[in-house]
Amino acid sequence: MKIIAFGASSSFSSINKALATYTANLVEGAEVEVLDLNDFPVPMFSEDTEKEVGRPAGAQAFFDKIESADAYVISFAEHNGTYTAYYKNLFDWASRINQQMFAHKPVVYLSTSPGPGGAKSVLAQAVGSAAFFHADLKASLSVPSFYDVFDMEKGEVTDSAIAEQLAKAAAALHA
Structure with a gap:
């Protein structure tokens, strides 16, 4: 996987x-590739820019x-109660390629x-929109006071207790 x-x-x-990264590496036998979003520069999205x-x-x-990939582990940072502008912009561009990404x-x-x-x-927003992008959401977890x-x-x-919850979330990727 x-x-x-x-x-x-x-x-x-x-x-x-x-x-x-920590959570993905809990999946036994998985090949984990960690992405850095800075490796994917894009201009600010708009229909005009896209044209x-x-x-x-x-x-x-x-x-x-x-x-x-066969599966994903995504952890959302929150800026002012929502997605970071950098992620949202990159995601908007990628979802134009295939909304069911x-x-x-x-x-x-x-x-x-x-x-x-x-x-x-932001986690609640991501969970609420997961099906729209055809994500098979297996688990979600907020970790306070990192x-x-x-x-x-x-x-x-x-x-x-947090380690156990993360292990259960990671195990759900096999379910």
């Missing part, structure tokens, strides 16, 4: 990327990576933040 994992953020030190430039190479490359493949949606909210607002439950140097969860 090939899993694409990424944090829906352009931050070079993304805690959501760390969480998605002018066509399909940007960054959008096609991102879509090709999505299409190559997840092709009924299994997906785990996560979110985290440094604070106690755990980016629950730095209290995750050791960035070791790349591991330090809270046993």
Whole structure:
């Protein structure tokens, strides 16, 4: 099983990327490819820009990576209660290639933040729209107070209850 994992953020030190990477690697025997959204540059989406430039190479490359996977682990960063502008823009471009971009493949949606909210607002939006993009949502989980439950140097969860919930989410990709 090939899993694409990424944090829906352009931050070079993304805690959501760390969480998605950790969770995807819990799937035994999986080949995990971790994406950095900064590797997929695209102009700001608009129908006018689309008419002018066509399909940007960054959008096609991102879509090709999505299409190559058997499953996904995506962790959503939250800016002002919603998706990061960088992710939303890239996703808008990629969904113009094929709106059904997840092709009924299994997906785990996560979110985290440094604070106690755990980016629950953006996670709720992602969960609410998953079917629209033909994502077979197997599990979703918000992880609050990231730095209290995750050791960035070791790349591991330090809270046993959170670790157990993430393991169950990862196992759901096989279901």
